[in-house]
Amino acid sequence: MNQKSKKLNAIVGEYGAFIALAALVIILSLISAEFRQPSNLLNLLRQASFNGLIAVGMTCVILSDGIDLSVGSTFALSAVVCAELLMAGFPAFAAIIIALIVGTLLGAISGLLVTKGRLQPFIATLITMTAYRGLAMIITDGKPISRLAANISSESGAFLFKLIGKGNIASSFNPDLKIPIPAIILVLVFAIFYFILNRTCFGRRIYATGSNEKCATLVGVNTTRVRIMVYSISGFLAALAGLIMISRVDSAQPTLGDGYELDAIAAVALGGTSMSGGRGKIIGTVAGVLIIAVLNNGLNILEVTSYYQDVIKAIVILVAVLSDSKR
Amino acid sequence: MHIEMKGINKAFTSNQVLKNAGFFLKDGEVHALMGENGAGKSTLMKILTGVYQYDSGTILVDGKEVRYKNPQEAEKAGIVFIYQELNVLFDLTVEENLFMGKEIANKFGVCDRKAMRKKAQEIMDKMGVHIPVGAVMSELSVGQQQMVEICKALMVDAKVLIMDEPTAALTQSETEVLFEVMKSLKAKGVSIVYISHRMEEIFALCDRITILRDGEYIDTRYIKDITMDDVVQMMIGRTIGERFPQRHLTIGGEVLRVENLSHKSLFHGVNFSVHAGEVLGVSGLMGAGRTEIMQAIFGNLPVMEGKIFIDGAEVKIHNTRDAIHAGIGFITEDRKTEGLLLDKSIAQNIELANLDRVSNRGVISNAKRNTLVKQGIEEFRIRCFNADQECGSLSGGNQQKVVIAKWVYKQPKILILDEPTRGVDIGAKKEIYNIINQLAAQGVAIILVSSELPEVLGMSDRIMVVCEGRVTGIVNAAEADQAKIMTLATGGNIA
Numbered sequence: 001m002n003q004k005s006k007k008l009n010a011i012v013g014e015y016g017a018f019i020a021l022a023a024l025v026i027i028l029s030l031i032s033a034e035f036r037q038p039s040n041l042l043n044l045l046r047q048a049s050f051n052g053l054i055a056v057g058m059t060c061v062i063l064s065d066g067i068d069l070s071v072g073s074t075f076a077l078s079a080v081v082c083a084e085l086l087m088a089g090f091p092a093f094a095a096i097i098i099a100l101i102v103g104t105l106l107g108a109i110s111g112l113l114v115t116k117g118r119l120q121p122f123i124a125t126l127i128t129m130t131a132y133r134g135l136a137m138i139i140t141d142g143k144p145i146s147r148l149a150a151n152i153s154s155e156s157g158a159f160l161f162k163l164i165g166k167g168n169i170a171s172s173f174n175p176d177l178k179i180p181i182p183a184i185i186l187v188l189v190f191a192i193f194y195f196i197l198n199r200t201c202f203g204r205r206i207y208a209t210g211s212n213e214k215c216a217t218l219v220g221v222n223t224t225r226v227r228i229m230v231y232s233i234s235g236f237l238a239a240l241a242g243l244i245m246i247s248r249v250d251s252a253q254p255t256l257g258d259g260y261e262l263d264a265i266a267a268v269a270l271g272g273t274s275m276s277g278g279r280g281k282i283i284g285t286v287a288g289v290l291i292i293a294v295l296n297n298g299l300n301i302l303e304v305t306s307y308y309q310d311v312i313k314a315i316v317i318l319v320a321v322l323s324d325s326k327r
Numbered sequence: 328m329h330i331e332m333k334g335i336n337k338a339f340t341s342n343q344v345l346k347n348a349g350f351f352l353k354d355g356e357v358h359a360l361m362g363e364n365g366a367g368k369s370t371l372m373k374i375l376t377g378v379y380q381y382d383s384g385t386i387l388v389d390g391k392e393v394r395y396k397n398p399q400e401a402e403k404a405g406i407v408f409i410y411q412e413l414n415v416l417f418d419l420t421v422e423e424n425l426f427m428g429k430e431i432a433n434k435f436g437v438c439d440r441k442a443m444r445k446k447a448q449e450i451m452d453k454m455g456v457h458i459p460v461g462a463v464m465s466e467l468s469v470g471q472q473q474m475v476e477i478c479k480a481l482m483v484d485a486k487v488l489i490m491d492e493p494t495a496a497l498t499q500s501e502t503e504v505l506f507e508v509m510k511s512l513k514a515k516g517v518s519i520v521y522i523s524h525r526m527e528e529i530f531a532l533c534d535r536i537t538i539l540r541d542g543e544y545i546d547t548r549y550i551k552d553i554t555m556d557d558v559v560q561m562m563i564g565r566t567i568g569e570r571f572p573q574r575h576l577t578i579g580g581e582v583l584r585v586e587n588l589s590h591k592s593l594f595h596g597v598n599f600s601v602h603a604g605e606v607l608g609v610s611g612l613m614g615a616g617r618t619e620i621m622q623a624i625f626g627n628l629p630v631m632e633g634k635i636f637i638d639g640a641e642v643k644i645h646n647t648r649d650a651i652h653a654g655i656g657f658i659t660e661d662r663k664t665e666g667l668l669l670d671k672s673i674a675q676n677i678e679l680a681n682l683d684r685v686s687n688r689g690v691i692s693n694a695k696r697n698t699l700v701k702q703g704i705e706e707f708r709i710r711c712f713n714a715d716q717e718c719g720s721l722s723g724g725n726q727q728k729v730v731i732a733k734w735v736y737k738q739p740k741i742l743i744l745d746e747p748t749r750g751v752d753i754g755a756k757k758e759i760y761n762i763i764n765q766l767a768a769q770g771v772a773i774i775l776v777s778s779e780l781p782e783v784l785g786m787s788d789r790i791m792v793v794c795e796g797r798v799t800g801i802v803n804a805a806e807a808d809q810a811k812i813m814t815l816a817t818g819g820n821i822a
Contacts, residue, residue: 201682201689208679211668218627218665219680219733220651278670 017271017287020320024291028298035301038177045183048293050075052186052286053241054260055267056193057107057234059285062268063197064230065210065277066121070110071238071264073132075257078103078239080136083145083252092157096164100239106132107235111228129261136254144253148246165247182244189237194282206230210277266313267292270320291316328389328405328486328518329354330375335384337367337374337542344370345381349544350537352487357509357519359529359550362539362562363752365722368522369411371539372489376401376408405486409476409493411750417465421475422447424464425482450478454508468614470501477508488512489520494528495750498613498778499813506532524752526555527781538562563754571785572757574764578788579603581639582772583655583741585624588633593619594796597633601741601772606763608787608804609776611816616796617776618660621743625657626650637740656739658730660746660776662723666730669719673711673729674700676718680733703732708758724755731762742766745776760786780809794818 029036054071061068082099086092106128113124152158164185168178197203208216209223217223238257246252270288273280295316299309330352337345345367352358360368374381377395386393388404395401398408415424422443431442447460456474464472473493480488494502509519509532523529529536530550538545538561545561584600594616601607611617622628624635626644635642642653650657659665668676677700678685685696700714707728711721718726727747734742744763748756763786767773777783783790787804792815800815814820 199691201686201691204675204679204682204691207671207675208668211671212664214665215668216679217647218625218657218659220648221679222648278668 016323017284017291017320020316021287021291021294024294024298024316028294028301032298032301035298040297040301042177042179042183044293044297045186046180047297048289049180049182049186050241050245050257051260051263051267051292052289053189053237053244054234054264055285055289056189056282057230057237058261058264058268059271059273059280059282060193060197060206060230061121061234062265062273062275063210063277063280064206064227065213066114066227066230067125067265067275068107068110068231068234069122069125069261070106070128070132071234072257072260073129073136074103074106074235074238075242075245075260076254077106077132077136077139079242079246079252079256080140080145080254082243083148083246084139086148086151086161087145089151089153091154092152092161096161096243099243100236103239103242104232104236107231107233107238108228110235111231114231115224115227133254136256140252140254142254144251146251148250148252161247163247165244165249182248185240185244189240190282190286197282202226202229207278210279212278263292266317270317291320328352330406330487330518331385331387332371332375333385333387335371335374335386336382337370337379338382343542345374345542347544348384348539348542350375351547352518352520353535355513355516355518356534357513357521357532359533359536360520360522360539361524361529361536361558362545363754365541366539366562367542368539369491370542372408372491372520372522376406376489378408402483402485405484406489407480407483407485407487408489409473409480409491411491411495413469413472413476415464415472415475417463419464420460421458421462421464421467422460424475425450425460425479429482446482447478450481454478454481455511456504456508468501469496470498470504470613473497473501473505474508477505481512485517487518487520489522491522492524492750493521494523494525496613499780499816500612502528524750525779526558529558530555540564559753562752570757571782572760572764574768576604576788577768577770578605579770582637583624583774584636584639586634586636588620588623588635589631590616590619590623590628590796591631592796593628594623594793597798599791599798599801601774603740603770603772604767605789606767606773606775606787608783608790609774609793610778610780610783610790610812611793613778615793615816617793618745619796620793621657621745621774621776624650625655625743627657651737651739654740656734656737656742658727658734658742658744658747660749662726662730667718667726670717672715672717673704673709673721674714676729677703677733677736681736684736699736703729703736707732707735707762722752722755723749724751724758727751727755727759728762731759735762735766739771741772741774743774743776746778747775748777748779748782780812783812784809792816 034040058068058071078099081102082095085095085098110125110128113119114121117124149158149162152161163181165182167181170178205221205226208221209226213223242257245256267288268285269275270291271280271284273284295313299312332350335345335348348367348371350371362368370379373379375386377397377400425447426443431439433439444460451458458467458471458474493505497505513519521533533550535547535549536558537547538558540562580603581600582603586598588597589595597620609617619628623630626646626649635644637653644650644653663669678696681699685692685699704711704714709725709728711725718729748759751759763773775786784804784807789801790804790807790812791801792799792812794816795818799818802811
């Protein structure tokens with residue numbers, strides 16, 4: 001292989017997911033006027049926020065050589081906990097904080113099962129996935145809880161609750177363009193985790209744990225703590241996504257987030273993160289999340305029926321992952 | 328079977344690994360292939376057996392030109408390569424490993440276990456080794472696993488056997504068994520190519536020796552006609568001086584004392600101490616418990632009872648973090664699976680062990696990190712393209728220097744080195760010895776665990792010998808010799 005094509009290969013390897021994303025956006029923009037509307041693109045970011053937040057947590061877990069199947073159930077359980085608290089008259093702020101803590105603890109339980117319980121991550125989170133879904137059903141008796149905002153007594157509380165999912169910030173140069181709060185939260189979370197994974201000691205320990213746990217332990221990394229932390233992060237972010245969801249639709253039901261773990265794993269895989277841990281970048285996950293969101297949004301606008309949508313998504317993921325492994 | 332390789336050239340991308348290399352193997356001889364790491368020994372043999380394809384050159388087997396497309400073709404012709412990294416399936420039994428891919432089946436296509444067991448036993452008997460054919464591989468010692476690999480080679484009726492560092496993980500007694508097997512194979516007309524760094528073994532075992540340097544053929548000689556110094560000189564192209572460098576002794580106070588350390592099954596009542604500036608050699612047969620004792624001191628193996636004192640004060644060590652905190656450094660015997668993150672760079676490996684040194688309040692400082700890494704590469708003469716090179720692509724000696732660098736910067740009071748020169752070539756070995764001496768001169772207490780007796784004798788001030796989980800003696804190196812150590816290591820008494 002000559003020098004030039006090697007270089008090209010390296011660039012494709014590094015930014016492959018972004019190249020694919022750019023290609024998708026260009027193609028969809030060319031064939032659909034609706035797709036390329038700025039308001040649609042901003043809406044797309046709002047749609048991406050659920051999967052995006054979950055995928056950030058999933059990236060951390062997968063980098064540490066784990067997997068978290070429980071995120072969809074955690075999403076639902078935290079959401080219905082928040083909803084029940086609101087219905088019971090808790091202040092919105094308190095309900096939100098408690099739901100986030102619950103999500104974090106649910107993640108920590110998965111982490112404990114993996115570390116102290118010595119279960120394989122797949123099995124451990126399969127167990128928590130099933131258990132949390134069941135708990136969400138028990139709490140709600142299987143029924144949806146609706147009209148949440150109307151049940152919040154204080155005006156500021158209702159405002160806060162509505163803000164996280166429905167809120168917008170008007171852009172200064174074009175008042176018609178409203179930037180959704182969930183998109184802002186997503187960008188913030190991406191930025192924070194970019195910093196954590198690239199610049200902090202904790203980030204280094206996550207990579208080291210996933211790369212070679214024995215070696216990491218021997219130089220003094222507390223891999224048990226690292227693992228519990230990443231599952232807790234994953235739980236926290238799943239809960240945050242759940243809160244954004246119930247704020248947006250103003251109701252909560254125990255079946256929320258079903259299958260979200262698979263979308264998140266797909267986004268991480270699209271981003272080039274190794275499923276065996278230790279290798280990967282949050283920036284890849286950003287691209288992966290956006291590819292899935294663009295596909296969902298674009299195919300809906302083009303009125304492709306949902307059965308075909310799944311097949312097309314599967315093909316895109318297959319092509320991306322194959323080209324990644326061929327390198 | 329005789330083999331002639333002439334004018335072999337091979338390049339990986341732009342890196343010319345073999346330049347006009349050659350090799351001539353006679354019928355029924357044991358032929359040593361020597362050279363520093365990266366000299367091209369393994370590559371040359373992988374080309375012979377079809378693992379790699381050569382760019383130009385000729386290979387003649389029994390006078391006929393051949394070019395094997397893959398190792399299976401070479402195997403069919405009777406040329407078998409036993410790799411340094413054992414190629415066994417650890418969860419399967421000996422018998423299943425032996426017959427992997429060549430199972431004996433009855434007419435219904437069902438495995439005929441009886442016939443396989445019988446044939447496996449025949450081969451074991453032929454080699455004179457006693458390994459239960461029904462045992463699971465992971466329960467066997469490394470030496471026994473190696474024997475199974477050789478049995479596998481004999482199953483295909485090998486005429487040429489290529490062995491890459493077969494004794495690297497073997498104990499003295501296992502090595503002797505292996506040599507007996509090799510001699511009997513030779514007597515049956517099998518030619519053996521023997522790749523090793525261990526000079527003593529080559530001079531005891533081989534008929535001829537071929538030396539490669541930087542991918543080039545240097546010379547082939549009869550062993551009886553040359554000396555070890557000649558070989559070293561041909562390998563590195565210059566003389567190396569003393570094998571074990573001298574150092575000035577300045578032994579200080581006691582740093583580490585271990586009292587009555589016991590594990591439920593692996594070792595019992597271990598007592599010893601190490602002083603500042605002292606090198607304590609630890610010798611013993613493989614499986615004697617040397618590594619386990621060190622793992623326990625480092626908090627990586629739970630102990631039943633016993634006390635550890637550092638600088639006179641008792642310390643409780645429950646995990647590796649406690650040990651590091653107490654000032655202990657540990658260079659493990661297995662640098663590939665425990666010592667390094669092989670898929671990470673030199674910089675990342677050094678950084679990970681020294682996170683608190685290269686960060687401010689949990690945030691990595693790139694300036695501090697780069698300074699430390701650069702210092703490490705220069706100080707320990709790690710030969711690499713740059714600090715971002717993956718450790719997996721470094722030679723064994725340079726990998727070991729990365730491991731040492733990452734520990735030295737943690738400034739341990741006690742540094743345990745478990746087999747630090749295994750799989751390391753002569754030039755790098757000497758560099759590692761120099762580093763050990765330097766650290767000792769700075770007042771670090773050194774514990775050097777090694778299976779190579781000359782190394783223990785040449786480097787240590789005192790030598791502790793372990794046999795079956797017990798310390799059978801601690802002797803002054805000046806009064807010790809190989810015979811004395813071996814006596815202690817096998818449970819005998821010395822007057």
